[in-house]
Amino acid sequence: xxxxxxxxxxxxxxxxxxxxxxxxxxxxxxxxxxxxxxxxxxxxxxxxxxxxxxxxxxxxxxxxxxxxxxxxxxxxxxxxxxxxxxxxxxxxxxxxxxxxxxxxxxxxxxxxxxxxxxxxxxxxxxxxxxxxxxxxxxxxxxxxxxxxxxxxxxxxxxxxxxxxxxxxxxxxxxxxxxxxxxxxxxxxxxxxxxxxxxxxxxxxxxxxxxxxxxxxxxxxxxxxxxxxxxxxxxxxxxxxxxxxxxxxxxxxxxxxxxxxxxxxxxxxxxxxxxxxxxxxxxxxxxxxxxxxxxxxxxxxxxxxxxxxxxxxxxxxxxxxxxxxxxxxxxxxxxxxxxxxxxxxxxxxxxxxxxxxxxxxxxxxxxxxxxxxxxxxxxxxxxxxxxxxxxxxxxxxxxxxxxxxxxxxxxxxxxxxxxxxxxxxxxxxxxxxxxxxxxxxxxxxxxxxxxxxxxxxxxxxxxxxxxxxxxxxxxxxxxxxxxxxxxxxxxxxxxxxxxxxxxxxxxxxxxxxxxxxxxxxxxxxxxxxxxxxxxxxxxxxxxxxxxxxxxxxxxxxxxxxxxxxxxxxxxxxxxxxxxxxxxxxxxxxxxxxxxxxxxxxxxxxxxxxxxxxxxxxxxxxxxxxxxxxxxxxxxxxxxxxxxxxxxxxxxxxxxxxxxxxxxxxxxxxxxxx
Numbered sequence: 264x265x266x267x268x269x270x271x272x273x274x275x276x277x278x279x280x281x282x283x284x285x286x287x288x289x290x291x292x293x294x295x296x297x298x299x300x301x302x303x304x305x306x307x308x309x310x311x312x313x314x315x316x317x318x319x320x321x322x323x324x325x326x327x328x329x330x331x332x333x334x335x336x337x338x339x340x341x342x343x344x345x346x347x348x349x350x351x352x353x354x355x356x357x358x359x360x361x362x363x364x365x366x367x368x369x370x371x372x373x374x375x376x377x378x379x380x381x382x383x384x385x386x387x388x389x390x391x392x393x394x395x396x397x398x399x400x401x402x403x404x405x406x407x408x409x410x411x412x413x414x415x416x417x418x419x420x421x422x423x424x425x426x427x428x429x430x431x432x433x434x435x436x437x438x439x440x441x442x443x444x445x446x447x448x449x450x451x452x453x454x455x456x457x458x459x460x461x462x463x464x465x466x467x468x469x470x471x472x473x474x475x476x477x478x479x480x481x482x483x484x485x486x487x488x489x490x491x492x493x494x495x496x497x498x499x500x501x502x503x504x505x506x507x508x509x510x511x512x513x514x515x516x517x518x519x520x521x522x523x524x525x526x527x528x529x530x531x532x533x534x535x536x537x538x539x540x541x542x543x544x545x546x547x548x549x550x551x552x553x554x555x556x557x558x559x560x561x562x563x564x565x566x567x568x569x570x571x572x573x574x575x576x577x578x579x580x581x582x583x584x585x586x587x588x589x590x591x592x593x594x595x596x597x598x599x600x601x602x603x604x605x606x607x608x609x610x611x612x613x614x615x616x617x618x619x620x621x622x623x624x625x626x627x628x629x630x631x632x633x634x635x636x637x638x639x640x641x642x643x644x645x646x647x648x649x650x651x652x653x654x655x656x657x658x659x660x661x662x663x664x665x666x667x668x669x670x671x672x673x674x675x676x677x678x679x680x681x682x683x684x685x686x687x688x689x690x691x692x693x694x695x696x697x698x699x700x701x702x703x704x705x706x707x708x709x710x711x712x713x714x715x716x717x718x719x720x721x722x723x724x725x726x727x728x729x730x731x732x733x734x735x736x737x738x739x740x741x742x743x744x745x746x747x748x749x750x751x752x753x754x755x756x757x758x759x760x761x762x763x764x765x766x767x768x769x770x771x772x773x774x775x776x777x778x779x780x781x782x783x784x785x786x787x788x789x790x791x792x793x794x795x796x797x798x799x800x801x802x803x804x805x806x807x808x809x810x811x812x813x814x815x816x817x818x819x820x821x822x823x824x825x826x827x828x829x830x831x832x833x834x835x836x837x838x839x840x841x842x843x844x845x846x847x848x849x850x851x852x853x854x855x856x857x858x859x860x861x862x863x864x865x866x867x868x869x870x871x872x873x874x875x876x877x878x879x880x881x882x883x884x885x886x887x888x889x890x891x892x893x894x895x896x897x898x899x900x901x902x903x904x905x906x907x908x909x910x911x912x913x914x915x916x917x918x919x920x921x922x923x924x925x926x927x928x929x930x931x932x933x934x935x
Contacts, residue, residue, distance in 0.1 A: 284443040285510040286517065286527065289534055292465040292481065293506035305475030305728040311772050312725040312742070314752055315734065317366030318345065318657065319482065319722050320500055320543060320579060320649035325371040325460040326484075327379040329653040331398075331419045333407055333669030336655025338369045338467035344656040346477055353407045354672040356665050358656040361805060362750070365729055366722075367471075368482040369464055369655075370500045373512035375427060375446070376483070377460020381453050382426070389453050394426045407669070409676055426451040445516040458511060465508055472506075474730045481508045485524055485540070487515045488610045495549030495616070496609035497521065499540040499575070500649075501528070504735045507536045520558045522567075525574040539738055543579035543651065546587040547609035550620030552578075553642055555629065568639025577645040577738055580623050580745045580926055581720035583667045584609065584651060588892075588926060589624040597815075597831050599894065602924070603717040603747070612712060627888045627929060628817035628827035634886065635821045645741025645783045645928030646890070648720025648748075659748030660805075661921060662861070664718045664901035671713060678709035679905035679914065703915050714917045718901045719747040723925070725754075725781070741783025741928045744891075749923040751809070752801040755782040755891045757930045761795035766873045771799070782890075782928040787935070793881040794932065798834060800893045801871045806923060807895040808868025810837050811849045814876060818887040835874040837896075838867060847879075854896035856920050861899035861907060868896040886934055891927035898923065 307313060322329040323341050335353040336344075344350040347363035371377075381389040382398040389395060397418060400406065406414075429450040430436065439448035446452045461483070468479040481503040488496045499521070501512070513527045521540075528538050545552035556562050580587050585605030594600040608616045619625065623644065630642030650657035653668040671677040678701070701708045723744045726737040737743060744753050754772065758779020764771060775797050780786050786794055802809050812835040820826045833842045836849035843850070854867035872893070899907070900921040906913040913919050 286443070286513045287530060287534075288510040289507055289531070289536055290510055291507050292469045294469045305730065307475065308728045310727060311776060312727055312737075313729075315365035315478075315724050315726060315729050316750055317364045317478075317722050317724070318649050319368045319370065319480070319502060319541065319647065320484075320582060320651045321367065321369050321655065321657070322371055322484075322651070322653045323369055323655040324380065325377045325464065326653065327372055327375045327423060328419060329371075329655075329668065330379045330383075331401065331415055331423065332653055333402060333411070333415065334654050335402060338464050339470070341369050341655035342367060342467055342471040342479060346471070350656050352654050352656070352665075352669050352672060353402065354669045356672045358654070358658070358665055360658070361660060361663070363477075366478040366480070366724070366734055368480040368500070368502060369467065370482045370484045371460070371464060372486045373483045373514035374486050374516060375452065375457070376512065377456050377463075378451070378453050379423070381456045382451070387453075389451070389456075392450065394429055394451065397422045409673065412670060412676065415670065443517070444511070446514065461511060469506055472731065475728060478729050478731055478734055480731065480735075481506070483512045485512075485514060487519045487521075489519065489551065493549065494608065494611040494614075495551045496544065497542065497548045497551040498544060498609070499524065499542050500579070502539045502541065502735075502738070504537040505731060509536070522558050522570070525570050528574050529570070537735070539577065539735075540575045541577055541579050541647070542575060543582060543649070544584050544587065544609050545578065545621050545623065546585045546590075546605060547607060547616050548621050549608050549614075550617040553620045553623075553626035553629065555620070555633070563633055563638050563641055565637065565639040568633070568641040571641040572643060575644070576741055577647055577743060577928070578623055579649050580646045581648040581717070581747055582651040583657075583716050583719060585715070585717065586719065586747070587621070587623050589622050590618050593618055593622055593625055594829060599892070599922070603715075603719060603921075605712075605715045607712065624815065624817060624829060625827070628819060628829060631817065631819040631886055631888060632821075632827055635819055643931060645743050646745040646926050647722035647724075647738075647743050648745035649722055650720070659718060659721055661718050661748070661898060661901045661923075662904050664904065667716060671716070674905035674909055676709060676713070677716070677905075678711060678713035679902040679917070680708075680909040680911050682707045682709060701916075704912075708914060711916060714902050714914065717747070721746045721748055721750065723753070742781050744782060744925055744927045746925040747921075747923045749806040749895060749925065750803040751806070751893055751895070751925040753891065753893055753925050753927055754797070754799040755927040755930065756780065756797040757784075757786050757794050757889070757932075759789055759792055759794050761797050762875060762877070764797065764875065766875065780930060782930060785931045785933050787933050788883055791883045793877050793883070796876045796878075796889065796930075797874075798876070798891050799871070799873045800925070802869070802895075807863055807898050808837065808854075808870060809872050810852055810854060810868055810894045810896050810922070811835065812872045812874060813892045813894070814889055815892060816878065816887055816889050818885050820885070830880070832876070834876040835872040837869040837872065852896070856897050856899055858899070858903065858907075858913070858919060861904060863896060863898055884934065887932045888929045889932070890929040893925045895923045897921065
């Protein structure tokens with residue numbers, strides 16, 4: 264063969280490879296039986312919308328970290344769990360919901376999706392590499408217990424990263440470059456296993472999607488951290504609207520720049536595939552999630568704001584690794600700011616996470632400041648909660664907490680009761696791996712950080728029916744709210760005719776839609792008229808009674824001071840109590856918890872709270888943002904339940920009670 268022909272063949276192959284970026288190839292995973300989805304409305308269709316509860320952040324065995332933590336639940340079983348089925352995890356723990364969810368998404372990490380299982384499977388070709396040896400049989404039955412904790416920590420924190428960073432052959436690296444798929448350049452990567460897992464996730468979502476009854480979304484997590492030594496994480500879950508999805512997910516191997524993720528999402532949108540990216544754990548992002556500039560350090564402008572809001576209209580405000588509403592140091596006058604705070608960095612747990620740029624309330628008011636400078640508002644976000652479980656299943660009930668991974672299946676391993684068994688003997692080795700035990704009153708416990716994890720949270724969506732189209736549209740318009748796991752029902756409206764409504768009118772919701780905008784909406788000024796706000800909250804039938812309803816206001820003083828400001832107003836009190844007009848606070852309703860058995864007050868609190876409120880400090884010239892926070896009476900926290908059942912004293916440094924709550928998406932008052 265002549266040299267010319269060889270060169271032509273090489274050029275032809277390069278052309279073919281360079282045109283095959285699988286992240287841009289669209290595939291339709293619609294199941295034939297589901298093609299007959301009825302065009303008529305669902306039986307529960309409601310023009311004025313129903314509330315649906317779900318979880319849009321779930322990891323199964325296909326996530327590299329979940330597998331190394333012992334997870335063996337697959338996407339199919341995870342969806343079965345969400346529908347109410349009992350699922351047993353690899354440690355032998357029963358996992359079951361008291362009440363099924365309405366919608367769900369498995370969001371396994373896109374990076375090395377489904378590949379780590381091949382490292383452990385000694386029959387696979389990948390397992391024959393010497394770097395895979397430490398992972399062999401990690402999830403064999405004899406290793407699914409607390410005695411494997413030390414090995415798992417070392418694999419997760421040390422060996423996995425080294426293996427992933429090992430470069431493959433020159434041919435592998437060439438293929439990676441030509442196909443725009445950087446993962447192929449790693450010696451540790453198996454593309455067939457990756458595609459199999461991604462296909463299984465998509466097919467499981469399609470199998471369990473049951474319009475009108477149970478909704479699933481094809482989804483994954485874009486898992487990203489900034490380079491060492493900072494290692495600040497700013498992850499997103501990507502939720503696809505329909506049965507169409509890319510052949511492979513866009514991962515951190517493609518880019519660690521969120522702007523590139525948005526550009527990829529825009530490219531898919533131009534191909535007819537819509538999606539949303541939902542940031543989470545901003546509290547642990549070291550200021551990265553809501554930073555005030557482009558990735559390259561250039562200042563935010565209108566184009567940035569429009570791009571971000573097109574792709575990221577909502578944020579996950581609460582989950583197992585803490586709540587990201589606000590922090591006591593950012594909101595010193597908010598008595599309820601210190602709620603389920605976890606202040607370490609995600610991915611670098613020994614380091615403190617910077618507050619600025621990490622919490623949602625601050626981002627809301629910073630967005631107003633940017634808008635006042637004609638740079639748009641990149642932080643006009645709605646709220647949801649979700650779990651971030653790494654066990655394919657999660658409880659949202661403080662009294663039925665079974666942890667967020669197999670490693671936290673027992674009260675001993677999650678630090679709520681004293682160390683016993685194998686963990687006592689592993690203390691020295693665990694300390695060498697950076698896992699410190701804790702001493703309290705001469706009793707030894709596991710690391711205190713484990714007790715800071717939460718039994719949270721849930722996504723609540725107001726939509727006409729329980730279908731992908733309806734729920735996805737509600738997510739885009741931000742008619743959503745978050746809860747810490749409770750199923751409080753919460754409505755929030757604002758408008759100039761709201762004040763004329765009757766709170767006891769059976770058609771109150773219909774008239775509220777006609778008179779104003781719901782949560783997630785924009786309300787534009789009408790001269791100097793002050794708008795009114797309508798809030799309607801109902802108790803979770805299985806939860807504690809409601810204690811109070813609050814409105815949190817944020818604004819930007821664009822005059823000489825150039826300051827962002829906030830204020831908390833109680834607007835409805837339980838037990839017939841009234842708000843103090845000076846302090847804007849409800850009196851204490853006297854609700855309490857008996858720590859000897861975790862029983863709560865039976866005669867305190869309300870089953871529902873309703874109010875129409877006007878801002879006493881309203882200024883028609885100042886753009887503002889308002890959202891609702893509903894608080895239940897206190898109950899025992901999961902850690903207290905663990906201690907009670909074990910017959911041990913609760914840890915002194917861990918909260919014994921918790922006030923479950925809900926946060927509405929905001930309403931923005933705009934002057935133009």
